Amino acid sequence: MMDFFRRRKNKYISLVLLLCLIILLLAGCWDRTEVNDLAIILATGVDISKNKEIELSVQVFIPKPAEGGQQGGVSSGSTSSQTLVRSAEGVTIADAMSRLQEKLTRRIFWGQNEVLIIGEKLAKKGIGDQIDFWMGHTDPRERADVFVSMDSAKEVLESMPELERDAAKQLSKLVDSQIGVKVTVKDLSEMLTGDSSAAVIPWVAKMSPSNLEVNEGKNIPFIKGSAVLKGDKMVGRLSDKESRGILWPRNEMKSGIITISLKDEKGFVSLNLLRSHNQLIPKISNGNWSIMVKTDTDLEVIQNTTNLNLLNLKSSKKVKRMVVQEIEERERLTLSKARKKMNADIFGFAGAFHRDYPGTWKRKKNEWSEIFRKVDVTFDTKVNIRRTGLSNEKAKKGGGE
């Protein structure tokens, strides 16, 4: 009986001691980070400054409570900005970052950074080190979208989009619509270290705002084509149309509308892309390198201003043939530009050859940029027109087959 009580007492004492230990945990908050200690960065721009140094600009989110008492009022959001832009120079990004920190009262927080803009001047000098920093540093995310901008990256960050909250949102939403190329830091790093060591990055240009009186001088960034990188240097630019030509061979075509005209018919047919699958089929025989770009795509007709009845198989075939031509023409346009002007293998031909002919590839790897100019490219495009819309009757009179 005594033993029982003693044991109970011991247990009680050890429990009290254990509770005392919990006090130690109270010190656990010593390096807490509250939201109001952080400068949350939404977008980053990297430029080359006049002193030939790296200029790092960041767009910092200003946490402000939503303005109360204005419910239902006219949106005054466009004038009162939710973000601010700060920049600093340094020899490297990390150096610039530490100088930037001096200008900000709150600790820089990279966790929400979704956009990385690189100024054209810097892109032309080479961005390898910058991308390495982004992949190596633990805080910034590999998923951030990368852009190259016509103006300095800082200008883009300072711009004021009309529909979206800030430039970061504007740009990331534009690439998410998947009409053009979308490149994340990880993708870029992969492309630059890959076999073809060439990359395409969305190109940011500016558009003047709709309401000039209110927003004078404030341009809106939007995506216009893409920049082409070889090695880690920008070597040229593709227009909007050419950029789309590159999506087919890379199997990144997700949406888009193709409008064609027929030779012997007036008017146009517009087709909406439903899905598309592409393949690169490389072949080496007798030292001749050739590649076939195979495209298999489904489309639906959304507008038809010609007099053709597309339910008719014969006219449907005609349209198909034209679509095939149109697609191949786009691909050819991009290809010839990439080959002649930039000599950058942005289609990933190198990877395709490497996968199918590893032995030959190893021997000829160093001559690739020569071979690339000579590769014989053929196209094999298959088009299926799935639907022709809900009505076939034309509103206007006349015509018919």
Add this chain to the structure above:
Amino acid sequence: MIEKGKISSFQMALIMYAVVVATAILYIPFITAQQAKRDLWLSPLWAALSGFLIVLIITKLYKLYPKKTLVEYSELILGRTFGKIIGFIFLFFLLYDTAIAFREYGEFVESAFLHKTPIVVVTGGIALTCAFAVHGGIEVLGRSATVFLPIVLVLYVMIYLFLIPDLNVKNIFPIMEDGWIPSVKGSLAPHAWLSQFSLLSFLLPLLSDETKAMKWSILSVIVSVLTMVYINLGNIFLFGGIITNTQFPVFQAARYISIGSFFEHVESIVIAVWVLGGFVQLSAFFYMLVLGTSQWLKLPSYKPIILPFGFLIILFSIWSASSFQEMIHSMGTTTPFYFISIQLLIPMLLLCVAVFRKKLRQAK
């Protein structure tokens, strides 16, 4: 017997799975990729040989000396002096192995989240928690394995399922570009990890259903290997050529998850769940170490030495490598040989001598 509790073969398989896989998925892709490049997913398959071989040896030894662990039967096989020496070598190795596992855990938590916290706080914290589990005995370990590991396993699978839109299957081609040598070279680290199945020896005497032991241990090896292959495949699909310079591919993959722009930034959840697996792994190591030591010293209970050994483990975890780079470097070069030579050669030696002695006895 020091340990009175019993576990089922299934629980044993789960514990062994945690012992191998918890840290393997973090470090193996990077270390393997250094040699194997895009064939890194083949390397664990080679390493499976080590796993199977060791399971066979250990179960064979156990059949010859039922209800005994490696530390105990080494004395019976080699005689008192040599048996003690072999037991000491193995236990000292186990101490190092345990310490390395704690260090791996600590380094990962440090580089992923707690950059400024001293590593002792991280490893010490988990060591204290593990000490509680070890104090509870093998049944507590078995049960925490059954509760936690299914969650962890589902998580491993989920990471790459969420990434399907970003995976590029073409990245694994061409397979075996430079022949099979690079993937064999890369399998060094997986070999080391799978050789830890020698620790099975400490769990076999605690089984309630010994007949199923063989089946479940082999299954545990297979699932461990498949998990490594799955993780490595997922990483090569996602990262392609840059896999060779991605230190924690699984963590970075988790950071890369983004579905519908609201399901993202989930790495904290991933780590929190991963810690569950790490906890089972570290407790198992810790438990085997104190159990083996008390058997070696012929102590009546292992409980009094838990805390001193916890302290020793933390010390060794700091001594084992001076920096993260050194740890990674040694894992790809020297450590695997140390692991394999102790965990494969010692049981092999014991088995040979045991079989020889048995033959000798029969001849008489």
